Amino acid sequence: MSEQETQPESYDVEAVQEKWLPVWDELQPFRADDDSAREKKYALTMFPYPSGDLHMGHAEVTALHDVIARYWWQRGYEVLNPMGWDSFGLPAENAAIRNDEHPATYTYANIETQYESFKRYGISFDWSRRLHTSDPEYYRWTQWLFLKFRERGLAYRKSSPVNWCPNDQTVLANEQVVDGRCERCGAEVTKRELTQWYFKITEYAEELLSELDRLEPTWPARVVTAQRNWIGRSEGAHVDFAVSGRDEPITVYTTRPDTIFGTTFMVVAVDSALAAELVTDGQRAAFEAYREEIRKETEIERLSTDRPKTGVDLGVTATNPVTGAQIPVWATDYVLADYGTGAVMGVPGGDQRDWEFATVMGLEIVRTTQTPEGYDGEAYNGEGPAINSPAPGVDAPLDINGLAVADAKRATIDFLEQQGSGQGAVNFRLRDWLLSRQRYWGVPIPIIHCEKDGEVAVPYEQLPLELPELRGADLKPKGVSPLAAASEWVDVECPTCGGPAKRDSDTMDTFVDSSWYFLRYCSPNYTDGPFDVEKAKAWMPADIYVGGVEHAVLHLLYARFFTKVLRDMGMLDVGEPFASQLNQGIVINQGRKMSKSLGNGVSLGEQLAAYGVDAVRLTLVFAGPPEDDIDWADMSPAGSLRFLQRAWRLSGDVTSEPGTAPEGGDVALRRATAHAVHDAAELVESYRFNVMVARVMELVNATRKAIDSGCGPADPAVREAAEAVAIMLSLVAPFTAEEMWERLGHRPTVARAGWPAVDPALLVEESVTAVVQIQGKVRARLEVAPDVSEADLEQLALVDPAVVKAIDGRPVRKVIVRAPKLVNVVV
């Protein structure tokens, strides 16, 4: 005990955490009131998947997110800050197979663990709105939405070559194939021809793209760019090439109709139905052999751009619509079956791929754009006048020679349209969203297949269509959904004719679940629809969405699509779900991503036990700009804790009474407080939280100095400063802030104390230091009034002895005055 007295005061981190959690539970300071008269703000953060306990990544994103949410509360807004779980998905299913149990066991146990951890971590979530996408009360409405989308023609089934993950034994959406590998497990993806459910996201391609312009100022540039690339709009033309012995022409899509005179062959995707149909009997054997060869290749081999071009002559010829020339038609794997029309006009002079193909196959090469002087490349696709269009001496119905690329394009399209052999067209890289999955732990697709009536929707009143009870070995991947084997569940009567029918046995991609959860939060217990339309209109769009950039084209694109459809259904009055967005970096260690194999993982639990919640949160927020990665090895949570103790100590030193008016207190400290509060607000609003923390540190230092060697602890300015510190700190370190607030004589909770008022007069300095430069070098400093005129400041500068000496009698050529801070004299 005697030791204790000689030591500086400090608080017991553990005890303070235990002390305040039940108080906050009692006060419920972050319950969002739908009917509040305050202005509303919606703070959204990406909900987690329940795999194990929370880790450093969760700690970072929620700490950053909470700064904004708590700031809004302090500023007097009614804040909706909900949290839930994206609780369908493969890890639970794989765990269930391993442990011979039900996926729900793993899922809900982990949710409970994470819930408890979030609570201890002190994030200002409104837990009354908690949801789980695997609850029947939730997925009932996912099924409802699917059926509504289907009624609008936006959900449909088709047979098509699809991405197949041989490891997870399920199909994947395009967005889930990364570099030819399964986004989830890394296995090489193969192709399969399957009949699957799709959402018609392409119907919204144009709007999904154009609205990005409006989002650009408030969304991270990399997300906007990624979505633009993914949607991939291009302008060009469809051109028809007549084929001998076939009624229908081959239609190609090209972005360079102006190069049509250089079309010396045609290429069709080898895996397209068109190629199989066009091939002549004489070439059929060669074609089928080639096709077999290509089918054996993996996506990774196929996507490699530097391998030689291959193909096979289909034996037919087509007619170039502008030259009338007969050109050969080939099949190849470098043309994609599912982009454009699956057929391309081969222009080796203008397209490097066609150049390579023509070179390998010995096909004619004609340049149709004048190459720049000294050009020694192969195909040329830059600017320049059209040539050989037509070639000298050739008589053609169209002549575009000499036209620049843009004009030549337009002239060609005009001609083709007049002639009825083509038209201008827009194409998108975006494909429809494949949503079926051949796995168990997801939302059952509410469709019944009847031999007589075909696809029949499960009647709305029968929703939710719940999953049958399957566990352990029943869930093993077999290439078809585990649901297909649950005959009691699958075999049903057709709702239309009453005859024998089968349920669709696939489940939905879990990205469907997460495409609308932010709407459910607005009325999580609503039973008459997926969400209460009026409440969604009141809260939406989310004012901020904080989360990882890995969802740049997955979740964020799907959620935008759902929002637009729901708007068109009259259920929302916004077409974009997220007004602004913040992507946090990741937490790494020793320059590398944390991983088991590297053994450099940092346990959140251990860090919290060692330094406490506030110090860990502060460290994450203070580390740097939120978008930057944090190398935990470079961080000092111990230093954060020291700072928090220092701040807390201020609250014990204040001797004035609570409620003491700050007016009349030490002016220097009052100015420091005003500046800190003013700057902190601006910094939070521009997501520069690390700088905001630095401002608070500055104020703590200034207050310490004032107490020890300045105006002393009784000065009202000291109380004002300490209270401002507590309130600002409440955004980052809620436990410490609460403890300070109590020691300052206030009742909980500091989280709702309100942002400190700033007297604008205190932000105006009495005098400022003006710098006088000669030739850009500082030669003198002057104390001047902040509103000094330019002329006065120039006069003051030019008579200053140091300036006079520096000028040394040389003629002054020019004087630049930036009142009140700077004068630069040029001699």
Next chain:
RNA sequence: GCCCCGGUAGCCCAACGGCAGAGGCGAUGGUCUCAAACACCAUUCAGUGUGGGUUCGAAUCCCACCCGGGGCACCA
């Protein structure tokens, strides 16, 4: 190959085109201590990746290059 973002002190990071330093970490010295830890006080260190340009003035704007990170990449 193309497109973004970044490069400031030993380290993490600040700096409306205007004195290169707000804050933190570390290090060193001091106060306190028998000594140490803690705490407090003080000090230390770069001319902003490289080379040009614009400007009275450039870390900041422009060009080229180097390094690091990310995205896209047979989409016709």
